[in-house]
Amino acid sequence: MSDYKEYLSEREQIDRMFEIGYSIENVQENLSGALVMFEKIGSETETLHIKTADARKYFSNLLLQQRQNV
Amino acid sequence: MADLRTNLAGIESPNPFWLASAPPTNSGYQVQRAFEAGWGGAVWKTLGDPILNVSSRFAAVSFNGQRVAGFNNIELITDRPLEVNLQEIYETKKRFPNHTVVVSLMVEPQQEKWHEIVKRVEEVGVDGLELNFGCPHGMAERGMGSASGQVPELVEKQTYWVKEAAQTPVIVKLTPNITDITVTAESAARGGADAISMINTINSLAGVDLDSWNTIPHVGGKGAHGGYCGPAVRPIALNMVGECARSPRINVPISGMGGISNWQNAVEFMLMGASNVQVCTAAMHHGFRIVEDMIDGLNNYLDEKGISSVQDIIGKSVPKYSDWGNLDLNYKIVARINNDVCINCNKCHIACEDTSHQCIDMLKDDHGNSYLEVREEDCVGCNLCSIVCPVDGAIDMVEVGSEHPPMTWNDRQAAIGSLQNPSADPIK
Numbered sequence: 001m002s003d004y005k006e007y008l009s010e011r012e013q014i015d016r017m018f019e020i021g022y023s024i025e026n027v028q029e030n031l032s033g034a035l036v037m038f039e040k041i042g043s044e045t046e047t048l049h050i051k052t053a054d055a056r057k058y059f060s061n062l063l064l065q066q067r068q069n070v
Numbered sequence: 071m072a073d074l075r076t077n078l079a080g081i082e083s084p085n086p087f088w089l090a091s092a093p094p095t096n097s098g099y100q101v102q103r104a105f106e107a108g109w110g111g112a113v114w115k116t117l118g119d120p121i122l123n124v125s126s127r128f129a130a131v132s133f134n135g136q137r138v139a140g141f142n143n144i145e146l147i148t149d150r151p152l153e154v155n156l157q158e159i160y161e162t163k164k165r166f167p168n169h170t171v172v173v174s175l176m177v178e179p180q181q182e183k184w185h186e187i188v189k190r191v192e193e194v195g196v197d198g199l200e201l202n203f204g205c206p207h208g209m210a211e212r213g214m215g216s217a218s219g220q221v222p223e224l225v226e227k228q229t230y231w232v233k234e235a236a237q238t239p240v241i242v243k244l245t246p247n248i249t250d251i252t253v254t255a256e257s258a259a260r261g262g263a264d265a266i267s268m269i270n271t272i273n274s275l276a277g278v279d280l281d282s283w284n285t286i287p288h289v290g291g292k293g294a295h296g297g298y299c300g301p302a303v304r305p306i307a308l309n310m311v312g313e314c315a316r317s318p319r320i321n322v323p324i325s326g327m328g329g330i331s332n333w334q335n336a337v338e339f340m341l342m343g344a345s346n347v348q349v350c351t352a353a354m355h356h357g358f359r360i361v362e363d364m365i366d367g368l369n370n371y372l373d374e375k376g377i378s379s380v381q382d383i384i385g386k387s388v389p390k391y392s393d394w395g396n397l398d399l400n401y402k403i404v405a406r407i408n409n410d411v412c413i414n415c416n417k418c419h420i421a422c423e424d425t426s427h428q429c430i431d432m433l434k435d436d437h438g439n440s441y442l443e444v445r446e447e448d449c450v451g452c453n454l455c456s457i458v459c460p461v462d463g464a465i466d467m468v469e470v471g472s473e474h475p476p477m478t479w480n481d482r483q484a485a486i487g488s489l490q491n492p493s494a495d496p497i498k
C-alpha cells in the first residue's frame with residue numbers, strides 16, 4: 001500500500017473512533033509508531049496502532065482540538 | 071539614496087562594509103587604497119609580538135569550475151614591528167578621519183600584556199579594538215587565538231582585562247571552532263565586550279596531492295591544519311550570527327563575517343542580526359573594487375524597498391529564526407512541474423525516485439510525448455527536485471492549505487504529555 005493510502009486508512013479509523021463518541025485518553029510512542037488509546041464512558045478502552053507520519057500528525061491535531069473543547 | 075551609515079557599539083562608519091583583519095589590511099598603503107575604493111572601515115591585521123610566517127600559506131578549493139569556493143590559510147598575525155603598524159595607523163586615520171579604523175589585537179593571556187598593547191594602540195587614535203580569539207593555527211599552539219577563544223573563562227577574563235584599560239569600544243572576535251558559539255559570546259559579553267564579531271576561520275585541510283601525497287598547501291613536504299573561509303563557510307557563519315542574535319543572554323551588537331562576497335550576502339547577515347559586515351576572501355579574490363557593487367546594490371535594494379536607513383534592516387529576520395520544535399508541522403508545500411518550461415532532463419525524477427519519496431511520475435501525453443507530474447499526495451515538500459532542477463521556473467514549490475490550525479512539535483508534545491500527567495495541564 002502506498003504511504004498515502006495507508007494514511008487514509010489510518011485516518012478513517014481515527015475518525016471512526018471520534019464519530020462513535022470516543023476521545024483520546026493516552027498516547028504511547030515507540031519504535032513502531034504510536035499507540036493511541038481511546039476512551040468512552042461505559043465502554044472498553046480501544047487502542048489504535050498508528051504508523052504513518054501523516055496519521056500521527058492527524059491524531060495530534062485532533063488531540064489539540066479535543067483539549068481546546070474541554 | 072538611502073543612508074548607509076552604521077554604528078556598531080558607538081563605532082561609526084560611513085557604510086556597513088569593513089575589510090576583515092587579514093592580508094588586505096596588512097599596511098597603511100592597503101587600507102588607504104581600500105578607503106579610496108569605498109570601504110567604510112577596516113580591521114587592521116592582528117597586532118601582537120611580530121611572528122614568522124611560512125611559505126606557502128594559502129590554498130583554495132575549487133568546485134565544479136568555481137574558483138575559490140573555499141579558501142584555506144596557515145598565515146599568522148602581523149610580522150611587522152608594532153611601531154611600524156602604529157605609525158601607518160596614525161597616518162591612515164589622519165588622512166581618512168571619517169573612515170573607521172579598528173585594530174585587531176592578540177597577545178598572551180596575561181593582564182599586563184593586554185594593558186600594554188591596548189594603551190599603545192589607543193594612543194595613536196583608533197576607533198575601536200577587536201580581540202582576535204579565533205586564529206585556529208600556529209598562534210593557537212602558543213596558547214593564543216582560538217586556544218584561548220575556546221575556553222569561556224579565558225574569553226571573559228581577557229575581555230575584562232582589555233576593558234580595564236580600553237577607552238574605545240571593544241569587539242571580541244569569536245572562533246567557530248567550538249560546539250556552541252553562544253557560550254563564548256556570552257562570556258565575552260560578561261567580560262564587558264561592547265560588541266562581538268564572527269566568524270574567524272574554521273579548522274581545515276584543503277586537500278592532499280594524489281601524486282606526491284603532500285598536503286595542500288605544504289611547506290617543504292609537511293603540512294598543518296589551516297583556517298577555512300570564503301563562500302563555503304557562509305551558511306555556517308550566518309547560523310552562528312543568527313544564534314547569537316536570537317539568544318536572550320547576548321545583548322551586544324554583532325559584526326558579521328564569513329563568506330560574504332556581494333551585497334546580497336551582506337543584507338542576509340544584517341537581516342540575521344549583524345550591525346555591519348566584514349569581508350576578507352572576496353576582496354582577496356577580486357580586489358578592493360568589489361565594494362563599489364556592494365554599495366550600489368545595497369543602496370538600490372533599500373531604495374526599492376523604501377527603507378531610508380540601512381540600520382532599519384538590522385535583525386529583521388531574527389524573530390523568524392527559532393528552534394525546530396517551534397515550527398508548524400501542518401505547514402505544507404508540494405512540488406509542481408511547469409511542463410511548458412521543463413526541458414525533460416529527468417533530474418528531478420531521478421532525485422525523487424532514488425533519494426526522496428518516489429512521487430514524480432513519468433507519463434505520456436496523447437501524442438506520445440513524455441512529461442513529468444508530481445503525485446502531490448505523496449510529495450513531502452522536501453525541495454530536492456527544485457534544488458536539482460537546472461531550469462529556473464520549471465518547478466514551483468507551492469503551499470497547500472491545511473485543514474488544521476498551526477501545530478508545533480512542542481504543542482504536540484505538551485498535549486500528549488498532559489494526557490499522561492493531567493495535573494500539569496493548564497487547560498484541564
Ligand SMILES: Cc1cc2nc3c(=O)[nH]c(=O)nc-3n(C[C@H](O)[C@H](O)[C@H](O)COP(=O)(O)O)c2cc1C
Nearest residue numbers: 090091092116143269270299300328329349350351
Ligand atoms: C590569509 C588570511 C589571514 C587571516 N588573518 C587574520 C588575522 O590576522 N586576524 C584575524 O582576526 N583574522 C584573520 N583572518 C580571518 C578573517 O579576518 C575572517 O575572519 C575570515 O577569513 C572569514 O571571512 P571571509 O570568508 O570573508 O574570508 C585571516 C583570513 C585569511 C584568509
Ligand code: SF4
Nearest residue numbers: 422449450452453455
Ligand atoms: S519535493 Fe521532494 S518529495 Fe516532492 S516531488 Fe520533489 S523531491 Fe519528490
Ligand code: SF4
Nearest residue numbers: 412413415416418459
Ligand atoms: S529537473 Fe527541471 S527541467 Fe529537468 S525534468 Fe525536472 S522539471 Fe524538467
